[in-house]
Amino acid sequence: MSKRLISGADQVLENVLENVLIFLTSRRDRNAVSLVCKSWCRAEAHTRSDLFIGNCYAVAPRRVTDRFKRLRSVYLKGKPRFADFSLMPADWGAHFTPWVYVMAGAYRALEKISLKRMLVTDDDLAVIAKSFKGFKELVLVCCEGFGARGLGVIATECRNLRVLELNEDEVLEDEFDWISCFPSDCTTSLESLCFDCLESPVNFEALEKLVARSPLLKKLRLNRHVSIQQLYRLTSLAPQLTDLGTGAFGLQDIIDPQQPAYQEPDHGHTFAACKSIVCLSGFRDLAHEYLPAIFPICANLTSLNLSYAHVDAQQLKSVIRHCHKLRIFWTLDSICDEGLQAVANACTDLRELRVFPTDPSENAEGPVSETGLLAVSLGCRKLQSILYFCQQMTNAAVIAMSNNCPDLEVFRLCIIGRYRPDWVTGQPMDEGFGAIVKNCKKLTRLAVSGLLTDRAFSYIGQYGKLVRTLSVAFAADGDTGLKYVLEGCTNLQKLEIRDSPFGDSGLQSGLHHFYNMRFVWLSSCRVTKQGCLEVARRLPKLVVEVFRRDEEDGGERGDFVNTLYMYRSLDGPRADAPQFVKIL
Amino acid sequence: MMHLKETELCLGLGLPGSCEQTDTALKATGKRGFSETVDLMLNLQTKDQSSSVDMNDKKLQSSTKNNKDLTKPPAKAQVVGWPPVRNYRKNVMAQKSNTEETEKAVAGGGSAASFVKVSMDGAPYLRKVDLKLYESYQQLSDALAKMFSSFTMGNYGSQGMIDFMNESKLMDLLNSSEYVPSYEDKDGDWMLVGDVPWQMFVDSCKRLRIMKGSDAIGLAPRAMEKCKNRS
Numbered sequence: 001m002s003k004r005l006i007s008g009a010d011q012v013l014e015n016v017l018e019n020v021l022i023f024l025t026s027r028r029d030r031n032a033v034s035l036v037c038k039s040w041c042r043a044e045a046h047t048r049s050d051l052f053i054g055n056c057y058a059v060a061p062r063r064v065t066d067r068f069k070r071l072r073s074v075y076l077k078g079k080p081r082f083a084d085f086s087l088m089p090a091d092w093g094a095h096f097t098p099w100v101y102v103m104a105g106a107y108r109a110l111e112k113i114s115l116k117r118m119l120v121t122d123d124d125l126a127v128i129a130k131s132f133k134g135f136k137e138l139v140l141v142c143c144e145g146f147g148a149r150g151l152g153v154i155a156t157e158c159r160n161l162r163v164l165e166l167n168e169d170e171v172l173e174d175e176f177d178w179i180s181c182f183p184s185d186c187t188t189s190l191e192s193l194c195f196d197c198l199e200s201p202v203n204f205e206a207l208e209k210l211v212a213r214s215p216l217l218k219k220l221r222l223n224r225h226v227s228i229q230q231l232y233r234l235t236s237l238a239p240q241l242t243d244l245g246t247g248a249f250g251l252q253d254i255i256d257p258q259q260p261a262y263q264e265p266d267h268g269h270t271f272a273a274c275k276s277i278v279c280l281s282g283f284r285d286l287a288h289e290y291l292p293a294i295f296p297i298c299a300n301l302t303s304l305n306l307s308y309a310h311v312d313a314q315q316l317k318s319v320i321r322h323c324h325k326l327r328i329f330w331t332l333d334s335i336c337d338e339g340l341q342a343v344a345n346a347c348t349d350l351r352e353l354r355v356f357p358t359d360p361s362e363n364a365e366g367p368v369s370e371t372g373l374l375a376v377s378l379g380c381r382k383l384q385s386i387l388y389f390c391q392q393m394t395n396a397a398v399i400a401m402s403n404n405c406p407d408l409e410v411f412r413l414c415i416i417g418r419y420r421p422d423w424v425t426g427q428p429m430d431e432g433f434g435a436i437v438k439n440c441k442k443l444t445r446l447a448v449s450g451l452l453t454d455r456a457f458s459y460i461g462q463y464g465k466l467v468r469t470l471s472v473a474f475a476a477d478g479d480t481g482l483k484y485v486l487e488g489c490t491n492l493q494k495l496e497i498r499d500s501p502f503g504d505s506g507l508q509s510g511l512h513h514f515y516n517m518r519f520v521w522l523s524s525c526r527v528t529k530q531g532c533l534e535v536a537r538r539l540p541k542l543v544v545e546v547f548r549r550d551e552e553d554g555g556e557r558g559d560f561v562n563t564l565y566m567y568r569s570l571d572g573p574r575a576d577a578p579q580f581v582k583i584l
Numbered sequence: 585m586m587h588l589k590e591t592e593l594c595l596g597l598g599l600p601g602s603c604e605q606t607d608t609a610l611k612a613t614g615k616r617g618f619s620e621t622v623d624l625m626l627n628l629q630t631k632d633q634s635s636s637v638d639m640n641d642k643k644l645q646s647s648t649k650n651n652k653d654l655t656k657p658p659a660k661a662q663v664v665g666w667p668p669v670r671n672y673r674k675n676v677m678a679q680k681s682n683t684e685e686t687e688k689a690v691a692g693g694g695s696a697a698s699f700v701k702v703s704m705d706g707a708p709y710l711r712k713v714d715l716k717l718y719e720s721y722q723q724l725s726d727a728l729a730k731m732f733s734s735f736t737m738g739n740y741g742s743q744g745m746i747d748f749m750n751e752s753k754l755m756d757l758l759n760s761s762e763y764v765p766s767y768e769d770k771d772g773d774w775m776l777v778g779d780v781p782w783q784m785f786v787d788s789c790k791r792l793r794i795m796k797g798s799d800a801i802g803l804a805p806r807a808m809e810k811c812k813n814r815s
Binding site for chain 2: 170
């Protein structure tokens with residue numbers, strides 16, 4: 001940006017504007033403000049403290065530090081979601097390293113870093129620890145590449161650390177005792193400590209001492225190596241907790257050399273002290289006889305995650321009937337339709353439900369079905385978000401949900417059996433999903449499955465005007481499906497499609513819209529290299545990547561491209577693409 | 585990456601864990617170390633299997649499913665990344681399936697579990713195992729190895745159980761720094777695991793201790809004597 005001298009009057013105006021903009025927090029509003037004129041753009045850049053970058057390759061780090069001078073918080077997202085399902089080669093990219101070095105030089109006052117699906121190394125963590133003196137919050141979601149050593153440096157150096165959250169990361173098991181790295185001489189400012197995804201045991205003695213000297217600790221999520229006895233000791237030390245991940249909640253004894261005759265503590269009192277817990281998760285190695293220990297706090301719970309425990313219908317009933325305030329519930333399908341009925345009866349305020357499969361194979365017994373979905377729709381009228389895995393479904397149940405739950409914003413139905421029609425009528429699932437897009441006027445995210453024809457996509461294009469994210473797998477008849485979506489869904493941001501017969505002509509129909517999107521993913525579809533080249537030619541600011549999951553060179557699979565991943569970028573194609581990734 | 589592939593393979597063939605069990609069952613009957621007791625064990629095993637069928641209907645269903653899936657056309661074989669369950673979750677559930685699922689099945693069947701404490705010299709915490717979950721020494725050995733995986737078990741796991749018939753081999757093992765499992769029986773005596781047929785062991789074992797071979801030397805003569813008495 002050219003530096004132009006502005007008049008005194010203009011400067012005053014800008015200062016006034018800045019003082020107003022400080023109060024503007026929504027990033028959408030801020031983006032709008034920055035488009036008004038150069039002066040407003042400058043003012044906005046001066047006052048933006050929280051930056052969100054949905055695709056780390058959409059912009060170079062340097063461009064960010066040139067524009068925004070005073071960032072306190074950065075949220076960076078790397079790989080697209082399909083990377084979570086092994087659909088992406090391991091060395092594809094999304095390295096945090098270039099970002100951390102550039103930011104270290106530019107933002108002395110950076111306090112918060114959140115990363116999702118990025119490759120983070122121990123060195124990167126060390127750079128964070130050493131560069132940002134007042135560093136307060138580190139949140140890593142679905143990241144990998146670092147180990148406990150990196151965590152140790154953060155713990156040692158970041159004296160003002162408030163939040164350290166590891167969420168579904170793949171942490172290298174280097175068996176380093178990072179918990180002992182927190183300074184032991186004073187109370188900490190820790191408010192949140194989450195390491196439930198850590199595979200190695202942590203030093204419990206050090207953890208206990210850490211919790212004891214962290215009076216502000218509100219959120220604590222333990223990994224599966226923390227036994228129920230150890231949990232009891234921690235909850236006694238931290239009665240102020242509001243969010244607890246229980247660790248194993250099961251049978252792990254400790255050998256305490258001071259107590260040769262080992263006694264089991266009274267688990268009924270594990271939570272007696274914790275009146276404030278509203279969010280409960282964990283149960284990584286659940287011993288079912290201990291489940292009643294949570295009864296005393298069920299009435300206060302707004303969020304409960306049992307999705308790592310095989311809880312059956314009876315066991316679930318004993319718990320859920322107390323949970324009248326529940327808003328978020330994650331579970332395995334082991335609770336069966338019967339369990340879902342119990343949820344529907346008790347949790348009338350439920351906003352978010354996720355039902356994961358115990359057995360993800362295609363021909364398994366399906367413990368949940370359209371019956372459970374229907375029950376939930378009748379009982380939980382305020383439902384906003386649902387993720388439901390099942391083996392079979394009917395259009396009727398989905399239509400019923402579309403009518404009963406008008407507040408739905410997120411509807412993700414995964415019928416595990418591919419190409420399965422409505423098992424009662426034998427019809428495709430078109431009408432069900434059609435009803436969802438038509439009746440749920442607030443719908444922003446949709447994932448479809450089962451047997452679908454172009455009709456389903458015509459509905460989505462026709463009615464899904466607010467849809468920002470669409471996931472499609474094993475669907476449709478041909479190209480027209482993709483055409484309906486790209487022409488109809490004017491707010492579409494993220495499109496991820498696999499194993500569907502969409503080809504070049506379908507792809508071309510989105511040329512007018514691709515610059516408005518965060519990314520498009522098409523794998524095992526029918527786009528050819530020619531088709532991709534055509535898109536790349538017509539849209540020069542689009543980075544068009546073509547690759548194969550198994551890292552074979554060329555990215556092709558016969559006539560068709562294996563994976564097409566494209567996204568807009570202000571700074572051209574990335575320099576760190578591995579060899580097997582072709583950028584057209 | 586490899587670990588994930590293994591779990592993918594298992595998931596494609598039926599309930600998690602069931603294919604592992606079939607494999608280990610086969611291994612157990614092939615064990616040389618029990619040449620004397622093999623016949624005895626086979627008889628005991630069929631008895632076990634029939635009783636375990638009564639208790640574990642689910643397991644039986646899963647093994648028939650196993651066969652069904654194997655005869656299915658390739659189109660229904662495991663598809664990568666489908667269903668869209670995160671790898672993280674898949675890994676966690678695959679790890680749990682062996683212990684938790686069968687635990688549930690046993691609890692549902694009404695047969696009393698047989699929990700014994702397992703300690704390992706040098707490990708900071710104990711574990712408990714339900715001996716009724718396993719049908720052979722090999723299965724128990726695999727489970728123990730998994731439980732104490734963060735501590736080295738040496739070559740014990742891969743060799744399988746101790747060959748009591750081979751005196752010199754036995755003494756070699758006990759003289760090494762490898763870990764061997766020992767157990768406390770009904771009489772309060774500490775014995776080397778593997779000296780009696782499996783079912784007899786399950787009935788008499790009160791607790792397990794995994795100790796260094798060199799520490800277990802004192803237990804060896806008794807174990808060998810017991811074997812000799814049976815021959």
